[in-house]
Amino acid sequence: MDFLSENVYIDAGFQHLCESVFVRLCQIVGTSVQVTIRRETNDIAEMVERRVADNDDVIKMLSGSRREGSKLKGSDLDYMYWWNNHRVIWDMSQSEHYYTENKTLILSDSSESPPGFTLLELRTLTPYREVQSACVPMNDRLYISSFLFRQQTQTHHYPGSIGHGPCESGKVGGVEYDVACSFACDFWPRSASSRIDRCHSWPDREVVNEIVRNGCHFVPIGHPLGLHEQEEWRISFSLAEHKLVHSMNHCQFLTYGLLKIFLKEVIDKQSEETNKLLCSYHMKTVIFWVIQQNAVLLWCPQNLLAGFWICFKLLLKWVYEGVCPNFFIPENNLFLSKVHGSAQRKLFLELHGLYEKGLDCLLQCPSIKSYITNALYNPRLSICTNEDRMISECDHDKELFTEIYRNTLYSPKNLDHCIKYLHTIELMIGEPLTQYQFLMLQLSTAAILQSTAFTVHNMYTNTGFNKQMYIADRMSCHMLKLAAKFGCISDMMYIAMFYCKTFRYREALYITEMIKVKLAQPGLMYSGHVHPERYTEAVGGQSWSTKMRQAVAHDIKLNSYTCHINELTPEQQSALQNKKVGLAIPLFVLLHLVEFLCYRHIDTTLAQIALEELQLLVHHDQGLYVLDLYRDISWEILGICQQMTGNLQAALYSYQQSLTQYPLNKIHNATQMRIQDLHIT
Template structure:
């Protein structure tokens, strides 16, 4: 039986708590969101500290950076040249050394609010910037449209232009990458925002945001006088800091608005489903919080908060004005929500408004939580997060967020600087989650340093130095394995294989096999929860990682670990991939096969048989879909080594049919040519 809006509003507090629990299930508890944010923050901070002045800096932005991990959401990343800076007026040039920094002047005098021209003041060595320069009124400006075309594929090949970004799909995940410019200064046109911040956010957050300036993305205003040359102010950095400063109920309300947009508003008609976007929802929640419309944002008031936001959005659609949160004169509805489209959208939203909170029943994500309360209005809802999530949930969250290696050039100087940075960070105040991330990054640095040292001293061929370096390398790898995952033991096996110590490598492989066979193993977020808690519950994260957790093997494409994989690394590197990811069980059998080739051909064939069964028959348990290209490739390499060319050809062909996530196709085609 359908419930009336009046019945729904009657149990508003209980229903709000139920929706709070539902959103915690889908979006995450406050602790899960903190884990996601802090692990991304610490990795980015490490990258920034060691980044060369002439390199490109990357920043994860959008909903992923804010702490969402919603199914189907894209991942937004911004990139900018570290040695280019935008200033707001000429007096700010005194803060920079123009010998190593290119200066750009923001000139908003002829542009609509929220947009600007970028005038190149000093020479640039950045080829894409040079190519995007145009001359207007005897001045040199950087054309946003030319720059966008030149750089849309700079982060990922095969990207297509979408707004100011290069867009595409990798491993089933959509991505947007924007190559932009950064300013260390807060724009004058956004100064009114500072004056508005009385109740939210806190003064220290405001200071931090203003101190870190803004960005400029390559898109002009369609109604502006210089659309192809103009750039849009981007406050992505400020926005994720504002999201961080929300309480969890506010953050969940923001998430509810996202679901409402996707599952309700955008399902009304094809005519209107492209008029509103998630950025409008973000703008709505920002204004609603700052205007202090709802005094208490708590689980009992969650739906009241949603309703405040919905009414504000309805008002904006009626008026045809959605004011940008930082520059209110910039109307985000100006080019889309106007005329007949605006009227249709308003009528559809007004129909939803007349239904009251019952309109949420049209959304599939939270419908069941609302219906549960309707059928049992006296139901007591537990909103205590310690009940909603267990220790295992938080452990999985920490594991899942590890999937970013450090984006640095593979040279010893950079890694020495990194280790020094880690040393400094250990002495600084860090959260529990940041300590775990630092541990893993340190293991990553030590492992890669070893393989770079091995290459360097092999080339120099100085026996005494090679002996000392080898002792030191073994110590570093064992140290990394002590505070790393079970899978980090395989880096020791790789090193032994590379230095021709096959029996020692096999000894490490056997130990790793035993650990990976434990029934409580956590791998790729899968785990037998009861056995895991029984084995390592309540223990330190270092103990858990070392005894019960495995990760995929990460190889830098610039470092040689196993000579048999050099073509794949080179192929990925040519396509701007800094890392290769290999399933841990695939690497285990691969190394076992390679080592036994020099000791026992029967056992070598047995290892190959195990690898073949794994690659042919695994259904995502040990070989993730996005890593099937490299898995088939490795199977083919082993088959080609044994002389089974027909089987190798089939494996390489299978590799080419997989999602080309890691860009190894060039190597695969070459291997096929070698066979043919």
């Protein structure tokens, strides 16, 4: 049964329809510029972290849709973690590439596992209890059990998280996340070597070589039909998949997005019995194979739905046959444990019913239905597929500044670590960079300078050597002012905090007044909130540096490893105890806190006014200036200020409110300690 033999009839009306859907997908998934911003800012941030990482650090990698550059509604945040001092090898000859005194080596043994899965034999000592406790003896050897490893590493960091496959899954602020602890391998698996030979037209040789150089990972889940399901690990090609997705042209990428939308809004709505059989990974696999086999001769906006239809027919063929070949290891049938028997037959009949409707089946997608009907009923309607005209300057800047803020949250542990960051960034600036990557490094430099300034100050405080303290103070001030020139309005807060910390209260208040004036501008872009016309009127056409200094502000992330405000030391210690390396604080809450702390030494009446403004903000803000996720620290700060004024009952109420909020900042240890210190029965 060959569903791929039928072609879609292409005429002017069909092209018109394709263009309409293309425009809608650009709105949902992103234009090529937006996708590029997301990818490049994340790539450069991870590159900095990898180069700075010590041998015993944990490496974090964003994966899934967000890493691919998509922002489909409902997309998960997927992360992979692995220990930098552990490596998997395919045979013992590869051990010569490592210094085994500081690297734990793990040998892959796939002799008894299904394609795409393997056993992991621990070959050298490991310093981690999580790995030691997951080891099981088999055939006089020690293997790492994927089942036990999941139990050891899934810490349920946030409330409501559960185990889901190899991941710990949960929800933060309405966004679902998947976190998988894994092991890294620097070598490409031999079982996937056919992948290299198969590449002729896509991807190009340079991409293939990079994929092979990057190796693969192993995630803790066994094959349900394998002989050793609880011990086996699945080979993960996340890095390779990122490279493949990034090598797609934008029309191919949008087709991939359409497949995921079609899965969620149409296929999964067919019946309860079949709505969990297919997943977005199957959609990704489909489009990889269609592109690689040159099944679509021209990927362009006017041909978008033809590409979608060929992908859908291939998916239908796979369901009919019960075989979905993994792109890297085709012998690994992704349908083997799910799509079979009566469920397979029912799913095929449902998909075939959609197939018989032709492209009209897309009318069942609420996200794009109106654009399809509009194109069908208005064939003379002019549709512009020029992406430069789809996104305004304000929307472009919003995407850029939001992604940069999200990707510049560095937390150096000490002065040596700060210097290592700065040296790494200095070397990277000399490399070929895109405009977005250069801006990312500029903002990264500002973030590291801020941590360095406070780290240096804390090192020389109370040393008794006045000259050293004076030099350190001058250096710190200079770094903070330099960072403010690189950064945005909110970066001035670090200067205000430093002046407050060093008892220069009037200077600190002068800075906070400057910040308040800038924040009162009608064209302000604050944490994604902006009035587009006023923003464009205020800074349209200016350089990004000018825009940041004059019209852009974000909430503040304080590095938990260094003290910025003495009064928040318990909160920073609590965060670190719970493996949280930064405190996320609303800018306006921090602004009122600094004003309150400074006015207490200058004018108690103005201190009370600052406290009342803080109280009004925390009690009544509807998410504009205080995000729901940041309410734990906001109530905490209000309670600290109330306790300092002697209003213990109000402080108790605020601390209790902090404990009821979502524990994003992990400060509950500090909150409970503060409640005990109130001595209120």
